[in-house]
Amino acid sequence: MLRVESLKKSFDGFLAVNGAVLNVSRGDVVAVIGPNGAGKTTLFNMITGQIPPTGGAIWFKEENIAGLAPHRICRKGISRSYQVVNIFNRLTLFENVQVAVLSRRRKTFNIFRPAKTMAVAETRQILDSVGLLEKAAMIAGALSHGDQKVLEIAIALGNRPELLILDEPTAGMSPEETAVTLRLMQRLSGELGLTILFCEHDMGMVFSIAHQIMVMQHGRTIIQAPPAEVRNNPQVREAYLGGADECSV
Known part of the structure; x- marks a missing residue:
């Protein structure tokens, strides 16, 4: 449904996103994770038309939507929520x-x-x-x-929407509220068949719901794979999890 190819965004010479790659299949729940400043929100902003990319392509249902206005992208079937309500x-x-x-x-x-x-x-x-x-x-x-x-x-x-994008949907929530949101996302995916792309810092939530996980660092895509493969990837552990022997999720 969504394919991001070599996407870049430069702010006064600083590459916030530098060749990011992402694939989202219809019906999947895909998480984007990475340290603060990795470029996750900038990536979402480009996909939804909030800011234009400097380079690369964003294919939604085989149409390149890179640079389109937000309302046009919304009417093509992409909706989102934000970090700040x-x-x-x-x-x-x-x-x-x-x-x-x-x-x-x-x-x-x-x-x-x-x-x-x-x-x-x-x-x-x-x-x-x-x-x-x-x-x-x-x-x-x-x-x-x-x-x-x-x-x-x-x-x-x-x-x-056909594709729902959620930017840190549980940010600032209590454990009880997080559990409610997790169940809601599972219901939207399972019962309504929505395709969901989200970024989140709660690794327990990410590994429990995502079919695929894309990991970003310094604006680049390190890996996109199923949770088990991401969990045991040495580059992910070094870049995102502090070099721990194993993800504690």
Whole structure:
């Protein structure tokens, strides 16, 4: 579904991403890991059109989307969440998700029909799928941090993505909230058949859910392989795990 080839991004001569390679097959859950500053978020920003690449190609369903605007990439079937929660704090949970659904349906400028009557069933179904339907009428800013991160995933689902990209989905969460998010990702992949690409620092979560793991260092791809192969790769242990004899996950 997604193929990244020799992707590069330079900021004033500094190569934040330097020839990264990534492959994501339909239906897979793929994790991107690496030390802070490895280039993971920059990679995601290029895939989703937030910043243009300096070089290389990003193939999504056999079309090179490198350099396209974010809204065009979104409409082709890619949605994402962010490291820092990005929601409408003063709107209800229902309204947050409804905005995404109406945007996908291109009904954001319909001035002849009250917005509250539009896309009600689909919005409620999305909230139900992530476990937030009972809180639909709450103001989003009043949610816990964990629920705000889950709401952001619900907003991304409002675009009916084929590929869902999650940037540190459990950052700042308690162990209980992390477990809830892990189960949600497993359900989205298993029951809904979503293809998921995510980066995460919780190695226990990564090795428990990912079908493939891509490891980055200094903007480069060290390896992409199944978890067992990554776990025992000497270069990964040296670069990412401090030279330990074995991953403690």
